[in-house]
Amino acid sequence: xxxxxxxxxxxxxxxxxxxxxxxxxxxxxxxxxxxxxxxxxxxxxxxxxxxxxxxxxxxxxxxxxxxxxxxxxxxxxxxxxxxxxxxxxxxxxxxxxxxxxxxxxxxxxxxxxxxxxxxxxxxxxxxxxxxxxxxxxxxxxxxxxxxxxxxxxxxxxxxxxxxxxxxxxxxxxxxxxxxxxxxxxxxxxxxxxxxxxxxxxxxxxxxxxxxxxxxxxxxxxxxxxxxxxxxxxxxxxxxxxxxxxxxxxxxxxxxxxxxxxxxxxxxxxxxxxx
Amino acid sequence: xxxxxxxxxxxxxxxxxxxxxxxxxxxxxxxxxxxxxxxxxxxxxxxxxxxxxxxxxxxxxxxxxxxxxxxxxxxxxxxxxxxxxxxxxxxxxxxxxxxxxxxxxxxxxxxxxxxxxxxxxxxxxxxxxxxxxxxxxxxxxxxxxxxxxxxxxxxxxxxxxxxxxxxxxxxxxxxxxxxxxxxxxxxxxxxxxxxxxxxxxxxxxxxxxxxxxxxxxxxxxxxxxxxxxxxxxxxxxxxxxxxxxxxxxxxxxxxxxxxxxxxxxxxxxxxxxxxxxxxxxxxxxxxxxxxxxxxxxxxxxxxxxxxxxxxxxxxxxxxxxxxxxxxxxxxxxxxxxxxxxxxxxxxxxxxxxxxxxxxxxxxxxxxxxxxxxxxxxxxxx
Ligand SMILES: Nc1ncnc2c1ncn2[C@@H]1O[C@H](COP(=O)(O)OP(=O)(O)OP(=O)(O)O)[C@@H](O)[C@H]1O
Ligand SMILES: [Mg+2]
Numbered sequence: 311x312x313x314x315x316x317x318x319x320x321x322x323x324x325x326x327x328x329x330x331x332x333x334x335x336x337x338x339x340x341x342x343x344x345x346x347x348x349x350x351x352x353x354x355x356x357x358x359x360x361x362x363x364x365x366x367x368x369x370x371x372x373x374x375x376x377x378x379x380x381x382x383x384x385x386x387x388x389x390x391x392x393x394x395x396x397x398x399x400x401x402x403x404x405x406x407x408x409x410x411x412x413x414x415x416x417x418x419x420x421x422x423x424x425x426x427x428x429x430x431x432x433x434x435x436x437x438x439x440x441x442x443x444x445x446x447x448x449x450x451x452x453x454x455x456x457x458x459x460x461x462x463x464x465x466x467x468x469x470x471x472x473x474x475x476x477x478x479x480x481x482x483x484x485x486x487x488x489x490x491x492x493x494x495x496x497x498x499x500x501x502x503x504x505x506x507x508x509x510x511x512x513x514x515x516x517x518x519x520x521x522x523x524x525x526x527x528x529x530x531x532x533x534x535x536x537x538x539x540x541x542x543x544x545x546x547x548x549x550x551x552x553x554x555x556x557x558x559x560x561x562x563x564x565x566x567x568x569x570x571x572x573x574x575x576x577x578x579x580x581x582x583x584x
Numbered sequence: 585x586x587x588x589x590x591x592x593x594x595x596x597x598x599x600x601x602x603x604x605x606x607x608x609x610x611x612x613x614x615x616x617x618x619x620x621x622x623x624x625x626x627x628x629x630x631x632x633x634x635x636x637x638x639x640x641x642x643x644x645x646x647x648x649x650x651x652x653x654x655x656x657x658x659x660x661x662x663x664x665x666x667x668x669x670x671x672x673x674x675x676x677x678x679x680x681x682x683x684x685x686x687x688x689x690x691x692x693x694x695x696x697x698x699x700x701x702x703x704x705x706x707x708x709x710x711x712x713x714x715x716x717x718x719x720x721x722x723x724x725x726x727x728x729x730x731x732x733x734x735x736x737x738x739x740x741x742x743x744x745x746x747x748x749x750x751x752x753x754x755x756x757x758x759x760x761x762x763x764x765x766x767x768x769x770x771x772x773x774x775x776x777x778x779x780x781x782x783x784x785x786x787x788x789x790x791x792x793x794x795x796x797x798x799x800x801x802x803x804x805x806x807x808x809x810x811x812x813x814x815x816x817x818x819x820x821x822x823x824x825x826x827x828x829x830x831x832x833x834x835x836x837x838x839x840x841x842x843x844x845x846x847x848x849x850x851x852x853x854x855x856x857x858x859x860x861x862x863x864x865x866x867x868x869x870x871x872x873x874x875x876x877x878x879x880x881x882x883x884x885x886x887x888x889x890x891x892x893x894x895x896x897x898x899x900x901x902x903x904x905x906x907x908x909x910x911x912x913x914x915x916x917x918x919x920x921x922x923x924x925x926x927x928x929x930x931x932x933x934x935x936x937x938x939x940x941x942x943x944x945x946x947x948x949x950x951x952x953x954x955x956x957x958x959x960x961x962x963x964x965x
Contacts (some may be wrong), residue, residue, distance in 0.1 A: 344793030473655055474688035476675045478753065492692045 322344055334551065341544035348539045358545040368530060368546060375527040378441065382448035383505030387498055389449065390456025390505075397457065397465035416454040424451060425518030432519065439521035447519040448512065452505035459504070463497035509555070595805060596820075597630035602761070604667075605632040606789055607652070607757060612661035614647055614813075621647040622663070623813035634783055634790045636800040639810030645793040648684075648810075649759050652791065653682045666756060676705075681755040685762045687746040689734040694729040695721075695745050702753040719750040722781060740771050749777075751786060760792040764799065776802050797837050803827070809833050825885075830965045835884040841889070841930045843882045843961075850876045851923045853961060859881055861928055867901045869957040881963040888959035889919050889932035891945060898952045903954040906930060906946055920945070922953060 313321070325530065341359075345352025362368060377554060395408050418551040428447045430444075434441055472494070513528045527550075531543055597603035598635070605628035624646045629635045637645045650656040652665060656921045663670045670678060690698050692849035699720050711896050721727045724744040734742055743763065750758055764772045783790050794800050800807050801821040809824065809832075810817045817824060817833045828834035831842060845859030847867065857866040857880060862928070866882045874880050880914040890896070896903055904924055912919035920932045932953055945951060 405758050424807055468686065468688065470684045470686050470688040471651075471690055473675070474682070474684055474749075475690070475701070476655075477653060477680075477682045478749070479701035480701075483707075489690060493690075 321423045335358035337544055338551065339507065341548040343438060343541055343544075346541060348544070349540060358541040359549075362545050362549075365542065368527070368542070371525050371527045372528040374441070374524060378444050378526060379446060379509040381441075381445045382452055382509045383502045385445065385449040386452035386456045386505040387502045389533050390453040390565045391498060393453065393457040394460030394464060398461045398467075399469050413454055413457050416451045417458070419453075421512075421514040425515040428515070429518040439519060440524050443519045443521070444479055444516060444524065444526075446484075447515050448505075451512075451515065454458045455504050456498075457506065460502040461492065461499050465495050467494065503557075595632070597633070598628070598806065603630060605629060606633075606666055607649075607791075608664040610662050610664065611662060612648075612651065612658045614644070614651060615659045616655060620813050622651070622658075623880060624854075625813070625815060627808060628817065629789065629791065629933060631789055634780065634803055635750065635793070636792045636807045638795065638797060638807050638836075640817075641795060642952075644813040645795075646761055649682070649761055649793055651760055651921045652676050652757070653680055653683065654735045664786050666777055669701075671848050678709050679755055679756040680759060681750040681757075682759040683750040683761065684708075684762050685765060685852055686901070687742050689742060689745055690751070691734055694731050694821070695726065695737070698734070698745055698751045699752050700751065706753070715729045715750055720752045721956045723751075723785070724748045737858070740767055740775070743775070745769065747782070751782070751788070754786070755788060760790060762793055764796075772796075772799070775895065778938060779803060781863055800835075804904060809836055811836075827961055828963065831858045831883070831963050834961070834963060839931055839933075840885050841886065842886060843884075843928075845882060847872070847874055847876050847880055850874075857962065861926065863902050863925060864904050865901050866960060867957050868960050868962050870962070872962045872964065874962070878964070882960050883963055884955050884960045885929040886933035887917075887935075889930070889953045890953050890955065891922075891932050891934055892952050892954070893945060893949060900953070902960070903952055904930065904958065905950065905952055907951045908945060908951055909943040911945075911947065920951070922951060 311511065334531065340348055340351075342354050342356065343350075343352055344355040344357070375533050393413055397406075400406070403545050425447070427442075428450065432443050437443060464565050467490070472489055475483060475489045480488065512526075513532050516529055520526065524532075527546075531546065534543055590938065593773060607627075607629040609627040609629075611624055612625045613620065625648070625905045631647065637648060639645055650669075651658055654670065654673060657670065665678070665680065688883065688923055693701065694716055699717045700713050703716060708716070717730075718727075721730055724747055724897075726741060726744055726748070729737065729741060729745075733841055734745065737745065745901070747763070750760075758781075766777055767775060776799060794799075804821055806818060806820055807824050808818045811832055816836075817829045819827075824833065824837055828837065828840075833838045834842065843857075843859045843862040843866070845857035847855055847857040849856035851873065852871045854867065854869045855872050857868070859866055859882065862882075868882070872880065906922040906924040908920055909923045909929070910921040912921070915937060922930045922932060922933065924930060930953060
């Protein structure tokens, strides 16, 4: 159990982490490069960060990305919850297998195909591409993830608390909003966060469904890199890494605290009873 | 409670032909697919009763309770509450509350909010709501815990919150599904008395499901013993124990010795059974519905048997002879397992009124087991 690190373990660990993190570290490192050349160190500087905030184009793209991710993940949570609810609760209706298969399909569908088919749809109904079509496209792949998260939460849900609520006078409709939803809220939050990150870095489906002037940040970066990597892009990426890292760390700290708190309370309650 | 019991009138509405049943279960059947969970059941329960449903696992107790609460619809038959047919009334409109086996507390609400939930649904104004919640917390002795969440409570405390939550709306009937199942023996016994006290204070009709027969004996005004979706017997705890109506009930409630025999003498005030199995004639001082010559069973409780090394005065009736095969010492009781000549095993329970060394009976002794004429019951099914 308490085995320390053997040499082999240590080497394997180092390689593994190096494989994962060296590229990212290099990127962060060069974002502070004085020189315009990406692979030659010319001294420390934060000037690319300054320049980044002068770049209207990128800032605009960042704003679109955030707006899109927020809208798409909110819509996904609503639709995904409904779908997850149906799959968890109505276990035997005609065509259920087909229905659940169809909900899972977008998870494994190649993005190019999803993007292309959405594009065809928008073209055929003559819907001008822009933020609206992008939100719909992102929702269509994010809601599957939410549906899966919500469904698995509901499977372990204690139905008797819903019955208790009805027994005490709440209609089924009201029960859903005052009992079911609050209890599964953490699943909805994590579904929302998942959708947000998925939407934030999607390139393929976005390229198919965005219109002129609606480039998102990843699309912008992707096309900029085709003309050569600029240090500004490094700086931008570093900021994104920082935001994601802060988010992930905060979420896990909050979760851990809540768990510790809960365990402590349970222990105290058990002790108080004896 | 004590003052009340001093001048207590026997509470027996089921013996009063003028009393109107509060809950009427009329020809109720419930099937799940091909499986009959409740089979053409008829049952009347009276106001203020503490009524127990007792039976082995899977006999349909929870199903019956869920039909009373409205979570299941009877396949056929009807359920009346206080003269109103409940068949089409959904759970949230029934004046009935249920305490769930798993307690089913709302995990995201505090104890107070849990208890207030039902009142909130009825739009009870805030002041009155707070007052009634406070009242309930006092009743279940949880005043200090109002602000806690369910996960910060012990099992026993949670159970009391569940009880308070289901009582606060003053329902016409409270349904309790194995409310004490999760508690240890000591806490359970204590809570049984608390439940009885509370029931007396609030005066609500309780219908409780249990498969702990001691619990049913302790708390109930009447017990319904169920078997495969049917009612085997409904009676007071004493009647069920002393005068079971079938072998099933006799064997389900407590321990019993059963001898098969033939009715050899039938009179209005007594019967005689000749039992080859027991190797004796049995005289019972109550009549029976069976005819002369019919096969019947005689049931005698272990504690009604006298164990002695010498033959009783009248060895031809109500007396069997055997060898002590095992002795179990339970502190207050000693259980003698005696084997009769033909191999049948009989159990006798003797109160330990004297100390161990004063009791001479030991393993492999020849003993006589005898009982009084009013101790045995004749069972025809
Ligand atoms: N929703 C259902 N679908 C199918 N069968 C059911 C359903 N609910 C109950 N049953 C069956 O009906 C029978 C009676 O169940 P019920 O829950 O009433 O038993 P119980 O007497 O409460 O048992 P226990 O003491 O174990 O709680 C069982 O055999 C059970 O399998
Ligand atoms: Mg049950």
